[in-house]
Amino acid sequence: MNAVSPVTPFHRRANPAPLPADPMADALLGGATSAELARTALPQEYVAAHLRVEDVDMFGGTDDKDVRKSLRVGRVPMPELAPDEVLVAVMASSVNYNTVWSAIFEPLPTFSFLKRFGATGGFAARHDLPYHVLGSDGAGVIVRVGGGVRRWQVGDHVVMSPVQVDDQEPATHGDGMLGADQRVWGFETNFGGLAHYTVVRASQLVRKPAHLTWEEAASITLCAGTAYRMLVSRQGADMKQGDIVLIWGATGGLGAYAVQMVKNGGGIPVGVVGSAxxxxxxxxxGCDIVIDRSEIGMGGDEPPGPERTIELGRRLGKIIRERAGGDPHIVFDYIGRATFGISVFLARRGGVVVTCGSSTGYQHHYDNRYLWMNLKRIIGSHAANLQELWECLRLFELGKLMPTLSTVYSLDDVGEATRLVQTNAHLGKVGVLCMAPEPGLGVTDPGLRARIGEHRLNPLRVMPGTEAAVRPEALLAGRV
Structure with a gap:
């Protein structure tokens, strides 16, 4: 696991909790071979970021549901492995908004997901527990494989798809995301990636890009894969050259990848953000057109009323036409309630609004006349199927896409990392080191990294001497 010189700020508690004895961790960090890893004993317990079922009602009646109060870091039992699963030692993970939803127990406590999954029986019953290990991103090393696993072996370096599908369900073979038993790992399943170990199905694995560090690789799969399906895939907006694409929250985990994909595909990215x-x-x-919400007088997370929606839409549309030469062919919207009505209004005749989430609220209101009379479409998109994720990861290996990691926390400080995302005081992706002791490890192809160029990697990183420009208190001025 070669090291590179890290420039990402690393937040680690001054007196971290002592780690339990773990011969497997020692072997991994000591450079053990695959054969040695296969012979090394696993711990009976491991360290994980998790929620407890007894805390579900802790935020009742409070306005600020601070995730630092609900997220715990401690030991949990090592789960049994099913025949089609692998056990991965997680070197790094990252925070997604579903970690925030889980930690505030909204819109539903995730323990209800675990209970329904466990009720299906068999190995699924393991997931219904009084604790929930979170995390839907991860990069690490396979340390055990189930008896039914064919294409992977101990020692392989992998990243994990956030989507768990049932390969015995017919719909899965048309598109994995259409299967009724599709679940988001670490959100709708247990044993997620914000931990020293995780259990995933072999059908969730993609090889780790060899030129990336553990934390860079762990910042990719959920957000980049989701943006790929939304924009590039035929299942999404099917973007073409010359398309004008409006991207709300363009420096967020999803938005920053969307900007790169629009640029790569010959489109014109128009990014909207909430602060200077x-x-x-x-x-x-490298976004072609950058718009601060203050330019159109747009406020916080509350949805504008019908008249205000049209007023804001006209202001923003005028700016886009002046700078891009036309109305948006595609609107990329994961913000939800605060922006969706404007998105529907703004898309050009025959245009597309593609949505994958609602960080400001799920109940969207829009004027349907602007949809049906102008032949617009709304496309719902969710994560990415395995083929789409493989194609997306190939773009990283080709140097066409770059990680959008901005900062890294230790697993002990996962509460602080998640709070940063909850308050939208972050750029791009917030990484979390799990078993890796420091940033910059995991590069096994330094030649490829050098050819791509260290200076091109992680364009949203806080470089030495520039921390003041993007510190959290400076970003809190805007939430989209």
């Missing part, structure tokens, strides 16, 4: 600091970061990312 984020606008500066978006320019560094």
């Amino acid at each position: 600091a984020k606008a500066a970061a978006l320019e560094r990312l």
Whole structure:
């Protein structure tokens, strides 16, 4: 596991909790061979970020549901492995908004997901527990494989798809995301990636890009894969050259990948952000047109009323036409309630609004006349199937896409990392080191990294001497 010189700020508690004895961790960090790893004993317990069922009602009646109060880091039992699963030692993970939803127990406590999954029986029953290990991103090393696993072996370096599918369900073979038994790992399943170990199905695995560090690789799969399906896939907007694409939250985990994909595909990215600091970061990312919400007088997370929606839409549309030469062919919207009505209004005649989430609320209101009379479409998109994720990861290996990691926390400080995402005081992706002791490890192809160029990697990183430009308090001014 070669090291590179890390420039990402690393947040680690001054007096971290002592780790339990773990011969497997020692072997991995000591450079053990695959054969040695296969012979090394596993711990009976491991360290994980998790929720407890007894805390479900802890935020009742409170306005600020601070995730630092509900997220725990401690030991949990090592689960049994099913025949089609692998056990991965997680070197790094990252925070997604589903970690926030889980930790505030909204819109539903995730323990209800675990109970329904466990009720299906068999190995699924393991997931119905009084604790829930979170995390839907991860990069690490396979340390055990189930008896039914064919294409992977101990010692392989992998990243994990956030989607768990049932390969015995017919719909899965048309598109994995259409299967009724599709679940998001670490959100709708237990044993997620914010831990020293995780259990995943072999059908969730993709090889880790060899030129990336553990934390860079762990920041890719959920957000980049989701953006790929939304924009590039035939299942999404099917973007073409010359398309004008409006991207809300363009420096977020999803938005920053969307900007790169639009640029790569010959489109014109129009990024909307909520502060001057984020606008500066978006320019560094290479976005063609950068719009601060203050330019159109757009406020916080509350949805505008019908008249205000049209007023804001007209202001934003005028700016886009002046700078891009036309109305958006595609609107990329994961913000939800605060922006969706404007998105439907703004898309051009025959245009597309593609949505994958609702970080400001699920109940969307829009004027349907602007949809049906102008032949627009709304496309719902969710994560990515395995083929789409493989194609997306190939773009990283070709140097066409770059990680959008901005900062890294230790697993002990996962509460602080998740709070950063909850308050939208972050850029791009917030990484979490799990078993890796420090940033910069995991590169096994330094030649490829050098050819791509260290200076091109992680365009949203806080470089030495520039921390003040993007510190959290500067970003709190805007939430989209």
